[in-house]
Amino acid sequence: MLKNNLEKSDKQLGSANFRLSPTRIEVEQLKATLENPQAGAIVCFEGIVRNHNEGKAVLSLEYEAYESLAENEAAKILNEAQQNFSIISAVCVHRTGLLDIGEAAVFVGVTSAHRDASFQACRFIIDEIKTRLPIWKKETYQDGSADWVNCQHTHTESQNKSHNKSQPQSRNKAQESHSNAQAESHKNSSAGDTQ
Numbered sequence: 001m002l003k004n005n006l007e008k009s010d011k012q013l014g015s016a017n018f019r020l021s022p023t024r025i026e027v028e029q030l031k032a033t034l035e036n037p038q039a040g041a042i043v044c045f046e047g048i049v050r051n052h053n054e055g056k057a058v059l060s061l062e063y064e065a066y067e068s069l070a071e072n073e074a075a076k077i078l079n080e081a082q083q084n085f086s087i088i089s090a091v092c093v094h095r096t097g098l099l100d101i102g103e104a105a106v107f108v109g110v111t112s113a114h115r116d117a118s119f120q121a122c123r124f125i126i127d128e129i130k131t132r133l134p135i136w137k138k139e140t141y142q143d144g145s146a147d148w149v150n151c152q153h154t155h156t157e158s159q160n161k162s163h164n165k166s167q168p169q170s171r172n173k174a175q176e177s178h179s180n181a182q183a184e185s186h187k188n189s190s191a192g193d194t195q
Contacts, residue, residue, distance in 0.1 A: 041111065047107075060140045064138070078125065
């Protein structure tokens with residue numbers, strides 16, 4: 001059922017899907033959509049709402065998004081991941097609305113023939129989603145106060161970025177991220193492992 005909903009409602013670029021969700025992210029169902037006999041690796045990232053930030057006790061989070069702009073920019077990010085990493089498929093879901101402690105705020109899943117590409121693409125996708133999407137986070141604290149945090153971009157900034165960014169610059173950023181991830185991966189890989 002979820003796979004059909006993804007096919008109907010998500011921005012699709014080949015085998016890459018993104019959506020905003022006002023309801024709980026069903027992680028196991030999303031993982032099931034990634035199954036593919038060609039895949040030798042599935043790498044998933046879940047961003048979870050924690051109970052603290054910068055020394056304050058957090059009770060809940062609320063996300064707001066500029067939906068059409070977020071969906072268009074996410075489609076670009078997933079397209080960049082497909083162009084720059086050897087992946088088979090990718091799915092990303094980001095929550096909107098009110099979330100409790102322990103809930104998944106974002107999910108990214110990537111498949112590839114070998115794990116290195118999945119790790120690199122997953123890291124690239126979540127880093128770019130956090131940087132480029134017009135999604136804003138409001139934290140409500142135990143002391144009764146609330147604050148919008150990590151609001152680095154505005155609609156105008158996001159529009160300027162997308163209009164001024166040429167395709168080669170996007171590729172260079174992706175390739176730089178790819179190179180950094182490769183270096184980190186090689187540094188951390190075990191000597192006997194060849195995948």
